[in-house]
Amino acid sequence: MADLKDLFNQAFVESLAAIFEQYDTSFQRQRFLNHTYENDWAALAFKQRVRRLSSALHIGMDKPYDEALSILKKAAPHFQGLTGIIFPDYVEKYGLNHWEESIGALAELTVHSTSEFAVRPFLLMDPDRMLAQMKQWIKSDNEHIRRLASEGARPRLPWGQSIPLFKEDPSPLFPLLEPLLEDPSLYVRKSVANHLNDISKTHPECLIELVRQRHGHNHHTDWILRHASRTLLKQGNPDILHLFGYPSSKNVSVRCLSVETNSIAIGGALHFSVELYASVDTKARIEYAIDYMKKSGRPSRKIFQLADTFLTGGQSKTYSRTQSFRNMTTRTHYIGGHTLTILVNGVDKDSCSFQVTNEA
Numbered sequence: 001m002a003d004l005k006d007l008f009n010q011a012f013v014e015s016l017a018a019i020f021e022q023y024d025t026s027f028q029r030q031r032f033l034n035h036t037y038e039n040d041w042a043a044l045a046f047k048q049r050v051r052r053l054s055s056a057l058h059i060g061m062d063k064p065y066d067e068a069l070s071i072l073k074k075a076a077p078h079f080q081g082l083t084g085i086i087f088p089d090y091v092e093k094y095g096l097n098h099w100e101e102s103i104g105a106l107a108e109l110t111v112h113s114t115s116e117f118a119v120r121p122f123l124l125m126d127p128d129r130m131l132a133q134m135k136q137w138i139k140s141d142n143e144h145i146r147r148l149a150s151e152g153a154r155p156r157l158p159w160g161q162s163i164p165l166f167k168e169d170p171s172p173l174f175p176l177l178e179p180l181l182e183d184p185s186l187y188v189r190k191s192v193a194n195h196l197n198d199i200s201k202t203h204p205e206c207l208i209e210l211v212r213q214r215h216g217h218n219h220h221t222d223w224i225l226r227h228a229s230r231t232l233l234k235q236g237n238p239d240i241l242h243l244f245g246y247p248s249s250k251n252v253s254v255r256c257l258s259v260e261t262n263s264i265a266i267g268g269a270l271h272f273s274v275e276l277y278a279s280v281d282t283k284a285r286i287e288y289a290i291d292y293m294k295k296s297g298r299p300s301r302k303i304f305q306l307a308d309t310f311l312t313g314g315q316s317k318t319y320s321r322t323q324s325f326r327n328m329t330t331r332t333h334y335i336g337g338h339t340l341t342i343l344v345n346g347v348d349k350d351s352c353s354f355q356v357t358n359e360a
Contacts, residue, residue: 004046007083008053013037016053016079016086017060023074024061032060047159054090065098069105076112084113092118096125103133111144119152120161127165127172134176143185150180150191156198170199170206181214181221189224196228204232204240211243233285234303236346241285246345251279254342254350255316264325266333266359273320274342274350278311287343290323293336293356303343325356 013036020027035056044052061068069091076087087109095102103122106115123130134149151157153173155166166173173195180192200207211225232240253276260271276286286307291299306319325333335358341351 004082005044005049007046008049012083013053016057016075019075019078020057020060020071024063024071026062028060028062031062032056035059050086050089051093053086054093057086057090058094065094066101069095069101073105073108076109080112082113084109085115085117087113088115088118091115092121096121099126099129107137107140107145107148110148111142114144114151115148116151116154116157117160119148120157120163123153123163124161124165131172131176138176138179143183143187146180146183146185147188147191149176150188150195154191154195154198156201167202170203173199174206174210181224182218183220189220190227193224193227196224197231200228200232204237207232208237208239208243211240215243233346234287236343238346241346245283246285247282249282249284249344249347249349251313252282252284252311252344252349253277253279257340257342257350257352259340259352259354261354263355263357265357266335267326269325270323270340270354271320272323272340272352273318274306275316275318276311276342276344276349277316278313280313282311282313284309284311285345286319288321288323289339289341289343289348291339291341292331293334293338295332295334297336299339306342 013033017027017029017032020032021029036052041049041052057072058068061071063071072087072090076084079087088106091102091105091109095105099122106119109115119130131153134153137145137149140146153163153166153176154160155163155170177192177195180188183189183192196207196210207228211229214221215225216222226244229240229244233244254274255277256273256275258273264270272288276284278284284307286309287303288306289301289303291301294300304323306321309317311317327333333356335356337353338356339351339353342349
């Protein structure tokens, strides 16, 4: 898989310089390139390259903020998607003391890429003022601007600065999020769901109460609440399971859990099957957990979805799955004893052990 930093390759940097020369006749191309390609360029990670490029643009334009902002707005439509975040990053770095101009620019720039990272220093600097602005953004006809209000205020935005104030007390966020619970845009709904999932990690009672109040009245809201509850569902939270209609799993049993082999080499795969029997009709969230051996020698559990289904009383149902043990950037495997566990509606039902060995 290509590294995201490679989006900012030589061709991209050259195209960026060409566009700025088009809109700024005094743009100093060589100064821009010299600053971009300082000795450590090859070692810079994705977000470090974003900041390097926004700094290089500042040097290349060499203009007061308001003049530079005008040029940025003209250039930004040429760079859609992830590469376009260099423009909001410029606003974040150089515009904190120019509130009105910067906030307007972030709303304009987010339409071409996303200003979700750049808005956070403004939120940290003056949360009340920024939240008031975000409440205006949620009224926009543009889905990108409505999403910015939700995504920019997330307490735990990946890659973004943390917002400790909202981790401690998320209550100011609900007047921002609740009007978006019926938003017609899936792009916005995904953000709201992720935002609520962030909140559930430290304040599960807030999400549980929202589900209790709003579930079952609107299909868009129901989708958001279900997606927002994924962490609590994986944790087997009994309140959230009950609210989504999952009963006790006391009437469900595992009749057979088997693995193809008890020994798997790193780089191989675990093949298993499980037969479940329900004595009465049961809505079932079926998951499997693997207790991975970590480098420390202690296990760490990871839960995966197997099925979300309806088990008919008096009947058995069999499921099978293959789980890769190939090392990835997100997971490194270690030799030693591992455990596979089947869960139904948040409750462990049966387990078996297997060994992971060195690569063949």
